[in-house]
Amino acid sequence: MLGIGDDAAVVEAPPDAGGALQWLLAVDTMVETVHFNDATMSEADVGWKALAANISDIAAMGGVPRHALVSVSAPRAWEPARIGRLYDGLYACAEHYGVAIVGGDTTSSPAQMVVAVTVVGTVEAGAAVSRAGARPGDAVFLTGPVGMSGAGLHWLLAASSASGEQPVPHREAQAAGTAALVAAHRRPAPSVRAARLLAARYRVTSLNDVSDGLASEAWEIAEASGGTLALQRGMLPVSGSMAAYGRRCGIDPLEWMLYGGEDYVLLGTMDPADAASAKEAMTAEGLPFYVIGTVEAGGPGVLLQRDPQEAKAGRPVREPLEKRGYNHFK
């Protein structure tokens, strides 16, 4: 009803509400040198990703993102044109996901750029999907591949240290065969449509978005729900470009898949009787969907299970996964 320009936005309950919706509120921050630098992301990429990370948290509740507030703390050295490009990315993401940017805040910053986005979403009353509902026997699924963002970041940091902190143009990534990895890092695409479809039609028992890494998000579900998430190594989706880049630099892509983070796809659990039908429905909608394991009783814990023929000599067939992911304070 009232957007940017007053002390607060006035937002009418959406027309499709009928009094039956609940608000979802979340905030997430991006800090220069922690989440991005001049070499890894353009200003427009930072804008896109700051909003996308928030939209992903709404998707992870099974909701619809509606409104956003954007707080920008800019170093004095950032000229207005750079802020303009940041907003080009924010608005591109907002438009893509049908989100209205209704306000924010602007301050100077002594050193680094900081962008904090607050997002408001809605969900049908009582239908929000938490991290706490996984049950033994449930199927564990992903709504997209994991690890590509971490691999893209690895390439960007290597390429920039070779060329001395210059922004890495996309054509260089293309030439190096890493364009898809770089795009995954710079322009994540949160799984709103997938979560809405799955939560409306199937018995989805938990959801969590992958910001800090698959292992870390699996641990969060295991701890909130009770139980052990047993992930099948052979069922984890591995993109061709990630595998090829891993071979080139001698890194097992599993490291990026489990511990890389910033994928902004959803990890979830559902009634196993629904999994095959969910796969079919998602495929029909052109949406990725991978069953990657099952929930076991006991724990909490997270296991990686290898096919006996795939388990290398000396490697256990069932290996507990560390509760490790991106940690801001280590």
Ligand SMILES: Nc1ncnc2c1ncn2[C@@H]1O[C@H](COP(=O)(O)OP(=O)(O)OP(=O)(O)O)[C@@H](O)[C@H]1O
């Ligand atoms: N400074 C804080 N004050 C109050 N609540 C907080 C604070 N930081 C985090 N939280 C809350 O803790 C919970 C977990 O936050 P966390 O940031 O780990 O989740 P996330 O936003 O999904 O992950 P990520 O930030 O890695 O994308 C959320 O409910 C969040 O609102």
Ligand SMILES: Cc1ncc(C[n+]2csc(CCOP(=O)(O)O)c2C)c(N)n1
């Ligand atoms: C320059 C640079 N160095 C390192 C990283 C990696 N990184 C930073 S924060 C984060 C987890 C998600 O953040 P949060 O937990 O705050 O949501 C990850 C994986 C990066 N993106 N850019």
Ligand SMILES: [Mg+2]
């Ligand atoms: Mg975050």
Ligand SMILES: [Mg+2]
């Ligand atoms: Mg957070």
Ligand SMILES: [Mg+2]
């Ligand atoms: Mg989250």
